[in-house]
Amino acid sequence: MQKFLLQGLLRRALTEQAPIPNPTSIAELGYTLGRTARQKLGRSLSIREVDAGSCNGCELEIHALNNAYYDLERFGMRFVASPRHADVLLVTGPVTKNMREALERTYAATPDPKWVIAVGDCAFDGGVYCESYACVGAVAKVVPVDLHIRGCPPDPTTLLKGLIAFVETMS
């Protein structure tokens, strides 16, 4: 263990420069974020991830945001364990009918002001599952969505760009 700790002192951090936010995301966000919310929240943001039927590909990349290279927390964003503590719901998947109520309840349990970010192509329009009897389709059909981050799955840089754009617009 000493070796790892010593290396941590001697070497440069692996954490990378922040990516430049995506201009289209900013435009999309401009409409959705109220002035009051900006004053209330500042930059610190708590995110609750909800898998509403994803294949777990999106979860893997969302997980990667916490590794040393991306280090999401430095932007004032962190994942929380309960919707009661969340400002933002990060929703993935084509919203299976068996998860619809759970998603609605999670949304209802999130205190106002709150936002929803739909992550991945499935969350955008149902993706490859859009014609299924078992899926509702886009997350926007179930809860209001403020931002879409596309990709199958979106890589961590794409996720970071979307999230940073989100925070920039808020503060």
Add this chain to the structure above:
Amino acid sequence: MNFASKQIPAQPSPPTCLPWPREIVDRAGWLAFAESLARGERELLSLWGESSSVHMAVLEEREPRLRIVTLDCPKGSFPSVGRLHPPASRLERAIRDLYGLRAENAPDERPWLDHGRWGVRHPCNDPEKIDSASDSYAFLPAEGEPLHQIPVGPVHAGIIEPGHFRFSANGETVVRLEERFGFVHKGVDQLMAGASIERAARLAARVSGDSTVAYSLAFSQAIEAAFDVNVPPRATYLRALMAELERLANHFGDIGAICNDAAFALMHAQCGIVRERILRKAASCFGHRLMMDRIAPGGVVVDLEQENVAALFTLIEWIELMTPRLIALFGDTTSLQDRTVGTGVVSEALAKQYACGGYVGRASGRTFDARKAIGYAPYPQLTFEIGAAKGGDVDARVWVRFDEIRASLRIVRQILDEAPEGPIIAAWTLPEDWTREGAALVEGFRGDIFVWLRIRADGVVQRCHLRDPSWFQWPLLEAAIKDNIVADFPLCNKSFNCSYSGHDL
């Protein structure tokens, strides 16, 4: 039989499944198979339905030979296998939910994937519209005065998939855990029916994102078996390269996450770095971090450039340097051992009964590995050793994963050294003559993935059955957590890391 020949005028009936022929049995034959499963002479690989027949794939105990048997059930029911052999029970419940075929005298007749929310019953076979908003579900009882229940999920505290766990606990000790799944059921069986092979391949790649390479490989191998397509040697090596990178990335990610669930964040951070470097290299070599849609029926769609071979060698060397350090960090941290040793034990008998694959089976003495047992290309040409342990606890599962990391590193080195030059995809076209069937068993990071499919004469998928290794691992988690404390559940669960999406389909 030479399927490429156009001389044969009539379609073979029933369509021959390749490489393992499908045998038609009567009720007595079906029961005989069920009884041999119960006696432990065969292992159950899968059980699946169609409009009016059920199929079973088994592994012969003496020689690792796969057999597929079919029972026609025109009256909509079949003798229950689960009554004699419990591992079949959930598969039978799923068959009833999706295809409406009933297992006679089944030990558990509750629905499994169907929560009553689809608006239809048995959606894959003569669907019947319903109005119900949702069905109630009776959990198994656990009785006694001091017991209390803890319902967990479907939405969990971490960034993980949804499923429901119902704990009955006596103080801190778990008396019974019952799982309830189906929350991420996406209707893959029905989407597959009528899909083109291209679309079906995209669906197969999205059954469980962490095993996308393994699923694409299994699906492609089944298609190639059905159509007698010869995959170019280089493509088999590149497929194995992707499969091993996927295995490495997942094992590092999971080992870190297991330690994180025992509050040892240093290991999590270090393993996360290794995982991230693998994924970045995968992206630069193959154009996608998870290597999704890179394997297609006939071969692979991206070649490995020469400069990337050197880059991969550099990566492998670095991982070879890091692995012993991480092993030392894990093995020398006694506070960590305190949490992992003796926690969540799966007995050898259960692992064998459930034909449990992957690290869960291997940590409990069942060493089955499709790379060795089935021996698909290029693995028979490569030298590697499969990890094994008998402890069956969280600790054993971590050590088996370290063994697998070493094996995968060795395989990747051999692939980079020995991969032959040549084409990367076979030129093949759909013959459009008759219905064909193929099957494959492929070793994903989690265990063996079974695929069986039937392609109609017009080149459209009629039925594609994909069986995730989690089907036979999830039930063992219920057994593993018994008599452990509730607080150790995340640790046990992560050491299994079963797929919800692959299971719910």
